[in-house]
Amino acid sequence: MNQKKVFLLALISAATLNATAQDNDNYDDETTTLQKKGEFEYSAEAQGSFSHGKTPLWLNANKYGLSSLDENNGYIRGSLQRNIGNDMEKKWGYGFGIDAAVPFNYTSNVVLQQAYVEGRWLHGTLSIGAKERPMNLKDNRLSSGSQTLGINARPVPQVRLALEDYWKVPFTGGWVQLKGHVAYGIMTDDSWQHEFTSKRSRYADNVLYHSKAGFIRIGSDPYMHPLSLELGLEMASQFGGKSYLPNGDGTVSVINGNTSLKGYWNAFVPGGKDITDGENYKNAEGNQLGSWMMRLNLEKDLWKAGLYVDKFFEDHSAMFQLDYDGYGSGEEWQVKKKRRYVLYDFKDWMIGFDLNMKYGTWLRNIVVEYIYTKYQSGPIYHDHTTTIPDHIGGTDNYYNHNIYPGWQHWGQVMGNPLFRSPIYNQNGSIFVQDNRFMAFHLGFDGRPSDNTRYRVLATYQEGLGTYGSPYNDLRHNISFLVEGEYKFTRSLLRNWSVKGGYAMDFGGILGNNYGFQLTITKRGSFSL
Template sequence: MNKRITIVCMLLGVVMTTTAQTELRTETQVTASAGDHSPLWLNANHYGLSSIERNSGYLRAGIFHEADSNRTREWRWGYGADVAVAANFTSTLVVQQAYADLHWKKIRMTVGSKQQPMVHKNQELSSGSQTFGINARPIPQVRFELDWWTVPYTRGWVAFRGYGSYGMTTDDRWQKDFTQGHDRRTEHTFFHTKGGYLRFGPKNITFELGLEMGCQFGGTIYDHVSAPKIENDKGFKAFLNALTAQGTDKTDGNYLNSEGNHVGSWVAKLNIDQEKWNLGLYADQFFEDNSMMVHIAYNGYGSGDEAFLRKQSRYFCYDFRDALLGAELKLKAFPWANDFVVEYLYTKYQGGPVYHDITKTDGEHITGLDDYYNHHLFTGWQHWGMVMGNPLYLSPIYNTDHTIQVKDNRFWAWHFGISGDPLPGLHYRLLTSVQKGFGTYFAIYPEPRNNVSMLAEAAYHFPATSRWAGWHVKGALGMDRGELMGDNFGLQLTVGRSMWLNKKGKENRQ
């Protein structure tokens, strides 16, 4: 028998044996806008499946088998394939997700591109996490994750979860087309993530504290100011340095940094769950180096020939200013408005306005000017032009000078979100962000730039008893006003359908 026919038959056999948990999803979306771009909240936090162009759209189809559909088994598996054909996007064919999951008890391994939700934040109302947000396309990677594991001998009061991954970015061609030789770009860049979280307390009142970190490393850098091409280390040591934040970049010289572009966040959340309401208070403090990670940096070097030697116990301390602070209130018995989010984001400090390396005549070592989401070698914390963290940082895709840089990373912002379910099947959300941007330390705006971005969105899921069962329709209005994003107004319409390969699929999954 022909090999292709054999493979197809095998795949069909797998699908037929898992129809009770396999879901088919199709969706089409159209966006029409007036202004310079589509409004911020019509394109942000869509896992990168969006466009800043005024008019755009896509056709999307996917098949998913969730590994968690049968929690009674120790070994479980799942998969997902999610593809879109788009117009006026960064690419016409978008492989949004393509992954396989393997679970054993509380351990999961994921291979491929998969949309990972934010930690501690509401997925549709929050402005976004600062390190691992939902604003950019997923990166293909091998990821290991441990679900909440209760620490022995703590009577259930302490639990731990964590994850780690290695992968490679996929925007090489886009970077080359976007820069057009005007700015540095990277190819075959490796990607690393890791995170760990501790949870304390009983079920109704808990406190979580976590550390999450990411790194871009390896690959080839083109059009750098000091060299036309830089080949970074791609061997085992580079992967180890990404894990441990050690090593040094080839361009560092005497002023050593950890190899690659390391970023991360300290995150915390207090959760109070009561019969009629739930309150969550959370914080997300971003960092690029020790000045904001531990707020202390060594500053006790010698002088002269001993300028790079540690000679005394002397340190420089940095303030606690930059952070995302948020609160979420859920009202369980009031469907008309049952979820409220308010967030305040401040990023102006960044370790202070001074960076000074030690010299033979001046031993002061001050590591300010962190320049969030940017890097002196790599193209910064972005993928396909969209920042991989919070979209209130102005993504490089907005730049008209062909540079892959975040040009507004010093700002303050207030963000508000409300959602509700006033009728069966009807869901809405409202978002408002008020922002004042100051540019960067290296390119300060002559005058601060203000911005207001708003979204009004409503979605209706047809009931299971109707002839339109499985269909949903969603409409949204978005608006930007101000000097930062420009004046934009847009409409967005989404129509989709979910189908189970077996009529009992939904019931069997539950």
């Protein structure tokens, strides 16, 4: 069956659903839950992208990995889900979802984007499977993306235990609320790694995944007390599995990760050591990374605003901005002799501001972000020795790792897409080639009428490459997107929407690209 027939079949199927299901009148942001008339939600979607060069950044990024860099690509997609929010008034609740796409010119012939079941008892939720999850403390439509747990890569199948929504701590008068999660899963991109690298550069199979997060919010009813503060920590790791490191002589070094209970514990509380660390220099086991996060909110009747910070780290030196440096020398080179520490500079930050005008039409939301990642604990890494006791833990090499292919899934970084994803590489290496950069990002959107909305993204970036593989000269990049969407509300096209976006890249980081993307979607709900 050719692509045109598949496209027509999807539209006919959606029209059939339209005749038998209750429609959804709500036209809300993509990051919020549809207010349903029926218990079950469905969608049918067809998308095509047509570009010169590669698919531009903002037509490709932050789509949960359902995207492609090929000049011409697209997919037919269908989903069915029951939102666990249907049972908000009950002590228990359940939800499920199945979401699949048949793409062309993608990294897969079939993509099972989401497949999960979840159950809730009181405030705790247990989820099993792969599910798209929004970012914390940021606007999911307009932000450039979170640095640790972003929305740029395909969801990782996992078992996840969570307080999904803020829970009011007893005896605090509602002023203190908590939420968080703990999850373990497994990466699914082994076949893509084999094909992309041709097994000539580093790759890994059956890599295990762990993430956790905890947030505290201090604040009461925003109508009575408009100021609130959110503080949190996101952490993640890759561990276990089997890593293959091809050598220059044609041989391959195989490293077996720790899959014992101790390996799972060392992922949860960073500890242990990798096989390559030896006995003298022990580092935390696996690929460990995370972000300190903060958001200050101010809410009024007509508007609300937020100032947020995302402080990324790759190891304990960047996590605490502090490293021990008081070892002895000679036979005492491993002995802690002095109260001496290295204080690293506070340079690498993501700082953002967003403003929501609650009743805005032509202008509804504005996001401004500044990102700096050039420091990475400095350009020097030196473990103390018998002759030189000084210990400096620099060159953190964000998103990369010496054993694992790094913080990526199916070629897309799992954090902020301004870190140049490995899928851009032409040499078959799974490696983030531009992780030292500075960027300014602007996003804004509006809803001129009940049926229409738009968004604009614009990003300026200057990159240095990495400490190990720097660019010869400073490289610059500009990326922008203009996107509009219209929802039909009458006759047979009720609850169909059409979205079109035009985007461009200029510069030496992503190259010169321009392209157009068209998406046709039918959404609705029904009850049995």
